[in-house]
Amino acid sequence: MDKIIAAQSTAAGKGGIGIIRMTGKGCLDIAAKIFTSGGLKDVIKAKPNVMYFGRIDAGAAKDKGYLVYFKEPHSFTGEDTVEFHCHGGQAVLNAVLDGLFGLGAQPAERGEFTRRAFLNGKLALSDAEGVIDMINADSTAALKAAYRMMSGGLSKEIYSMQESLLKLIASYEAALDYPDEIGTETVAHTAALKKLADRAAALIAASNKSATVKRGVNVVLIGKPNTGKSSLLNGFVKKDRAIVTDIPGTTRDTLEESFEYDGVRLNVVDTAGIREKETAGIIELKGIERSIDAAKGADIVLYVIDSPLYAEDKDACLPYGAYAEKSGEKAIAVFNKSDIKDVLTQCRGRIKKEFGGTAAFSVSAKTGDGIDKLLGYIAGLFKGGNVSDAEIMTNQRHVAALRGAYDGILSAVSADGIGAECILVDLRNAWTKLGEITGQTATEDILDKIFSEFCLGK
Amino acid sequence: MKFDCIVIGAGHAGTEAALAVSRLGYKTLLLTMSLDSIGFLACNPNIGGTSKAQLVREIDALGGEMGLFADEAVIQMKMLNGAKGAAVRSLRGQVDKNLYHRIVKRRLERQPNLTIRQDEATELLTDGGAVKGIKTAMGFVYTSGAVVIATGVYLDSRIIIGEFTKKSGPSGFFAAENGLAKSLRDCGVELRRFKTGTPPRVHKRSIDLNAMQIQEGESGICRFSFMNGYYDVPPDAQTPCYLTYTTAATRDIIKENIARSPMYNGAIEGTGPRYCPSIEDKIMRFADKERHQIFIEPEGADTDEMYIQGASSSLPTDVQLKVIRSIIGLENAEIMRFAYAIEYDCLNPEQLLPTLGVKHIKGLYTAGQLNGTSGYEEAAAQGLIAGINAANYLGGKDGLVLGRNEAYIGVLIDDLVTKGTNEPYRMMTSRAEYRLTLRQDNADSRLTEKGRAAGLVTDGRYALYLKKQDEIAAVLAKTAEVLSPDKSLEDIFEAKGAAFVKRGYTVGELVRRPEFTFADLEPVIGSLQAFSRAALAEAEADIKYGGYIEKQNAEIKSFLKADNIRLPSDIDYESMTGLKAEARIKLAKIRPLSVGQAMRISGVSPADINVLMIYIGRMR
Incomplete structure (x- = not known):
């Protein structure tokens, strides 16, 4: 309400x-x-x-x-x-x-x-x-269904997290309600809470990836003008959609193309080539701005490099890392025009030095060589390999609840020097959030736990 | 004979109810089976404890009298969780049981408008769905517009000690076995069987107190009643308790004889409380626990009878004796009263309105253990609310209902009438979702106005309350003050081992930190003499919990939103097609007064609430 x-x-x-x-x-x-x-x-x-x-x-x-x-x-x-x-x-x-x-x-x-x-x-x-x-x-029925639809491993994990949290809550509560009986036992649960936070964080990270897969992986082509980004996009979808000329700076706006490759949906965005502002026209500048934005929101950034130029050691690549974090996972170096020059074999040492652990591919937009290998690699990152199917939350509401639980646990962890009664405000919130996934949230559950775990009462 | 109101039972619930109704100007009859059992503490010799102290302070703030009785009868005071935050601190007072009884009896005797009589109520008289009066065992018929029943554990009760069983009330008092339970059933009240118990009492001279740890009281803590200020009796002038432990022999004896326990062989059918487990229960359920704590508490200042807390049992007497003598320091124990289990009739509180009125019988109110609770404080709290509401009913006024965000009493009653209970219900701080604000130190701030409106807060108490409010406001006004980083402030930091940065600090930001109190800052903020300890304590707690209270207030806001959507009393739940079957049955039975209450009923899902909202939206 x-x-x-x-x-x-x-x-x-x-x-x-x-x-x-x-x-x-x-x-x-x-x-x-x-x-x-x-x-x-x-x-x-x-x-x-x-x-x-x-x-x-x-x-x-x-x-x-x-x-x-x-x-x-x-x-x-x-x-x-x-x-x-x-x-x-x-x-x-x-x-x-x-x-x-x-x-x-x-x-x-x-x-x-x-x-x-x-x-x-x-x-x-x-x-x-x-x-x-x-x-x-909808509502509960859908909730229950969604919970049931979770893989066995995942629902077990959520349930087990809720159990661990419940145990912690019960021991904090028991100490508060029965100071005569457990007042002297020190309650030091921060380590357990941290572990719990890590488990939640791992699930959230995995589900973010899974959400990526669901909506499609955003792949952005970025590079200096005339490195063949638009041709590459055409090569990817095998049809002439983007306008291709050999005048540098032809693409003034971003273009998006969506297709499936090896079971993974890829949303590939072609961007305006980025070059020094002095040489670019006003419209082109706008395009460049959009290119940069697109790269920032991308899951994968393909740095497209003109191979012949690179071989000549001319100023062929964009300042690496300026448009996307340099994390190996997100960035891929794509050496285009391999039909003219295959630098990946010829300049191996230099590439290794300049691109470090970044994945590098040699492709030819013109002949189609290497494109399948590149797309296969990208698809591979988002299926099987990196994300285990068993641990993906697909329901948006579940993810939101888990995120809430994570925030609560973190807040409890950071509550240094503060009484259990305050920590419990956060932990109970976290527990209620997890309960939104599993359907368990009654105070009675906490009481049951207290009395089953501790020998209490006069 | 004709009265405005009849209260059945003079225990802790009946006493508060009778005092409330008669003080509000209604001619009241208080009926008890024995004048000697008025205000009788049938089990533990103490008042208060975690969450229960909060209840006592709330009763006191509303104008009830348990806090006054306890303060007068106290022989030792202790602040449980004293080293922890204000929200979980709880006062516990050891009281002289006999003195307590005499104080309560004398108080009742001096109350105008109140007639006390020893007799047993045997029949509830009703007419057209409203109470009309009662009949008694001695053949009297009393008429009245309202009746409060607070029969405690007396209704068709029986005690069980091993193979021995007997119709009896607690501690040798008679059971109420002459028809009241049947009469209630005939009136359509659903009754059920609960069980509770009490440990043995041992003669002090037979106890080796040197083998135990002494548990002394504390001084300098705020008494139960707001009217009584601080308790400053030095610890060595208070009566001590003692702590000892069970041994391996205790475990062996119990395991050997467990088949003779009525709890285990099925002779007891009533449901017992989890938080009050018998010694045999503790040993059997927590088999790997090496030893269990046993507290030895005096039953009074001028008696040698000692209460053996932690040893409640329904084992046969010969086993009990062996068990007690296996405890360190009790090797030669002389048992004066054996432990017993007691089984009694109580009602399913789901039949009650949040006013504690019985839904289908106008003018009938119930309180205390009859409603399925346990504990003196829980009983007194309900007695007070039932009494106020019986009076309000007689006067044609709306009932007094406290919210879960306002008082532990609100939590207690809402839990009872909304969720019901399958075992004797005990208050616990973990049941209160807003416990950071439901503190014992601010009970007066929370509830005095309500008590005033109800008519039970005297002018004297009200003036004292207003004075404290002014003091709190003055203390809080100090928090904005900026302290310059001079030597005296640095000294205060140093004394606390806190890192000092040369900058201005506000009083509020320092008090919010765990290491500082207002008192610590006296050298830089000036004397606090003008403020009472109670006002300082409350203001300090509010500041320290500030951030968390804000979080909680946000929750309270959304809680209130649902609680403020009233549900008409004539809703036909049976015809609401969208509801799940379980929700329909529960809603029809409990008939919640608000959407908030409906949401708290177990078995009612958010989807059911959505459907409900749509129906009431339609009815608008």
Whole structure:
């Protein structure tokens, strides 16, 4: 009732634009944290029913788009509502949603927007007839189903984490309620809590990867002008979609192409080549800016390098690491035009020196040589190999709950020198969050644990 | 004879109820089976303890009297969790049981509007779904507009000691076995059987106290009643308790004889409390625990009877004697009273409204162990609320219901009427989700106004309360003060071993840190003489918990939102198609007063709540 909820309101998949809707008191405060606009200095003072153009910066994704604020009661739900009109790529929309969840919004239950609209008198009875059925079909049933759908290993892991947490809570509680009996035993559980936090963090990391797989891996082509990025994109999808010329700087805007390779969806974004500002025109500069943004939000950045130029030792690559962290996992060096020169064999020593542990591939956009090897490598990173299927949480609500639990545990760990009664505020929150996944949250459970673990009472 | 209200039972619940109703101006009859059992402490000789001290302070703040009784009868005081945070500190007072009884009896005798009579209620009289009065064993018929039943463990009770069993109330008092239970059943009240027990009492001269650790009291702690200030009796002038342990022999004896335990051979059918396990239960369930603690507590200041805390049992007397004598220092123990288990009728509290009124009988209120609880403090708290609400009912006023965010009493009653209980219910701090603000040091701040509105807070108490509020405000005003980093401040830091940075500090930021108190800062903020210890303690706790209280307040806000959505009393849950079967049955039975209460019913899921919300949305 009180919480802020958010969901994508346009159909999933690729469209011209995509709309994300967030409703609930205070949603504008959240919006203000990810939206900046030249025309609107102070986002929380946005006028209702006005479209503002600006930048949406949700950490993992950046986009330009519009914000519209609807003031209660003049909105669909009857509560304060904010809409983001973004570009239609699902990757962007997912990232924006993730950003909103990270800031305190909650994934909307099915039918929740409609339910709120009804409760706030915005819908007639006849409109809301279907709402009960909708809710019935969802909520706990869906929760349970989602829990059941988790792999055995994963549900066991969550359950075991909840058990460990419950044990810790019980021992803290027992010491508080029975000081005569356990008051003297020191309660030092920080190590156990840290371990628990690590377990949660590992699950979250894995699920982030899995979310990546679900929405598609965002691959961004980046490089100096005329290194053949657009040709590569064409080579990837085997059709002439991007405009290819040999005039440096032809691509002025980013282009996205989505396709499946070896069971993994890849959203490949071609960007404008990046070169010194002095030589670039205004339109091109805009394009370059977008290229940089795209790279920052990418899962994989392909540094495309002109092989013949590289062999001649000319200024062939972008300052490495300037546009994406230099982590080996995220960056891949792609030496294009291998039909002219295969530097990977010829300049092995130099590449090793300059690119360190980064994966490097030799390809030819023109002949198609090496492309399968490159795509296979990328797909391999996101299936099997790095992420174990058994430990992936796919349900968005589960991930949000787990993240909440993780925050609670971390907060308890950092509560140095503070009493158990305070630590318990965080731990109980964490436990309730895990309970949202497993369906166990009653105080009775804590009491049961206390009395089964400790011999207490007069 | 005609009364406004009849209270059945003069234990801790009945006493508070009778005092509340009569003080509110209603002609009241207090019926007890024995005048000698008024305010009787049938089990442990102490009041308070974790979460129970909070209850006593709350009763006191509302204008109830248990705190006053306890303070007068106390022979030792201790602050449990004294070294821990204010929210979990709990006062416990050893009391002289006989003195306590006499204090309560005298208090009742001096109460205007209150008639005390020894007799047994045998029948509840009703008319058209409302109470009309009662009949007694001696053949009297008393009429009244309201009845509070607080029969404790007396209703059709029997005690069990091994193979020996007998219809009896606690400690040799008679059981109420002449029809009240049947009459309640006939009125549609659902009763069930609970069980509890008490340990043996041993003669002091037979105990080797030198073999045990002495447990002394403390001084300089705030008494139970807000009216009584601080307790400054030096520890050596207080009556001590002792700590000892069971041995390997204890374990062997119990294991050998476990088949003779009525708990284990099935002779007892009632459900016992987990938090009050018998010694045989502890040994059997925690077999690998080498030894168990046993506390020896005096039953009073001028008696040699000692209470053996931790040794409650229903084993046969010969085994009991062996078990007791296997405990260190009790090798020659002379048992004066044997331990016994007691089985009694109580009602399923799901039949009650949060006012403690019985849902289907107007004017009938119940309180104490009859409602499935355990403990003197839990009983007194309910007695007070039942008494206030019986009076409110008679006066045509709304009932007093305390929220879970306002008082342990609110948690206690909400748990009972919303979740029910399958064993005697004991208050615990872990049951209170908002315990950082439900502290014993601020009970007066939380509840005095409510008690005043209810009509039980006297002018004297109210003036004292307002004075403390002013003091707290003045103390809190000091927190914004910025202290310059001079030598005297540096000295304070040094004394505490805290790192000193040469910069201005606000009083608030220092007090928030674990190492500093207001008192520590006296050299730089000036004398605190003008403030009472109680005001300083409360302000300090609020500051120290500041960040966490904020977190909690956010939770309270959303809790209240759901709790403030009232549910009409005439909802037809049976016809709500969207509800799951279990939820429908539970909702129809409990008939929650708010969406918040509905959410706390076990078996009612968030989806059911959604459906409920939609229906009430429709009804608007």
